[in-house]
Amino acid sequence: MTSPIYVAIDTPDLAKAQSLAGQVKHHVGGLKLGLEFFCANGHHGVHEMMKFGLPIFLDLKLHDIPNTVAKAVQALHVLEPAVLTVHAAGGRAMLEDAKAAAGINTKVVAVTVLTSLDNSDLADIGVGGKAEDQVRRLADLAQSAGLDGIVCSGEEVAIAKAAWNDGYFVVPGVRPAGGALGDQKRAVTPRQALDRGASMLVIGRPITQAENPDMAAREIEATL
Numbered sequence: 001m002t003s004p005i006y007v008a009i010d011t012p013d014l015a016k017a018q019s020l021a022g023q024v025k026h027h028v029g030g031l032k033l034g035l036e037f038f039c040a041n042g043h044h045g046v047h048e049m050m051k052f053g054l055p056i057f058l059d060l061k062l063h064d065i066p067n068t069v070a071k072a073v074q075a076l077h078v079l080e081p082a083v084l085t086v087h088a089a090g091g092r093a094m095l096e097d098a099k100a101a102a103g104i105n106t107k108v109v110a111v112t113v114l115t116s117l118d119n120s121d122l123a124d125i126g127v128g129g130k131a132e133d134q135v136r137r138l139a140d141l142a143q144s145a146g147l148d149g150i151v152c153s154g155e156e157v158a159i160a161k162a163a164w165n166d167g168y169f170v171v172p173g174v175r176p177a178g179g180a181l182g183d184q185k186r187a188v189t190p191r192q193a194l195d196r197g198a199s200m201l202v203i204g205r206p207i208t209q210a211e212n213p214d215m216a217a218r219e220i221e222a223t224l
C-alpha cells in the first residue's frame with residue numbers, strides 16, 4: 001500500500017531538500033513543496049525534486065482575484081503537480097477558475113481554516129463560531145465549485161468527509177503522540193487523522209527535524 005504520508009520539505013535550501021527526500025523516500029508517499037521552497041528555487045527546484053519519482057504536492061495556497069489565480073495555475077501546468085492548493089476564502093469564482101485552469105492530472109484542493117488558527121484567532125479576523133463551522137462552510141463551497149477536496153485539521157476531517165464522501169482530504173498539523181506542536185493549534189496524531197478519514201497526512205518537522213528523518217518516518221508509518 002502506498003503511504004498516505006507526504007513529507008513537508010520546508011526549506012529554501014535545495015541541497016538540503018534533496019538530502020531529506022533521499023533519506024525518507026522509501027517511507028513516504030509523496031513530497032510536499034511549499035512557499036519557502038518555491039520562492040527560493042522556483043520551477044528548477046521542483047524539476048530537481050521530481051527526480052525522486054514521488055508525487056509532488058505543490059502547496060502554494062493561491063489566493064487572489066480569479067484571473068490572477070487562473071493564470072498562475074496555468075503557469076504551473078508544466079510541473080504537473082499531483083496536488084495544488086488554493087485558499088477557499090478566495091471565493092467561488094476563484095475556485096472554479098483555478099480548477100478549470102489546472103491540468104487533468106492535478107488535484108486542486110482548497111485550504112479551509114489553517115491548522116495554526118484556533119477559535120480565538122478566527123474571531124480576530126471576523127469569523128464567528130467554531131473552526132469546524134467554517135471548515136464545513138468552506139468544504140461545501142469547494143465541493144460545489146468542483147474542486148477535488150480540501151485541507152483541514154484532523155479535528156474536522158470526519159465532519160467534512162461525512163458530507164463529501166468522495167472528496168480528497170489533506171490533513172496537516174499532524175503530530176505523533178506527545179510531539180511538539182510548534183505553531184500548530186489544531187493537531188491530532190497520524191493514526192487519528194487516518195481513522196477520521198484523511199486521504200493524505202502532511203508531516204513536516206516531526207520528520208525533517210528528527211535526528212534520523214528516515215527512522216522518524218518509519219516510526220510514524222508503523223503507527224498507521
Ligand SMILES: O=C(O)c1cc(=O)[nH]c(=O)n1[C@@H]1O[C@H](COP(=O)(O)O)[C@@H](O)[C@H]1O
Nearest residue numbers: 008059113114115151172173202203204205
Ligand atoms: O496546506 C498545507 O499543507 C497546510 C495547511 C494548514 O492548514 N496547515 C499546515 O501546517 N499546512 C502545511 O503543512 C506543513 C506542516 O508542517 P509541520 O507543522 O512541520 O508538520 C507545513 O508545510 C504547512 O505549510
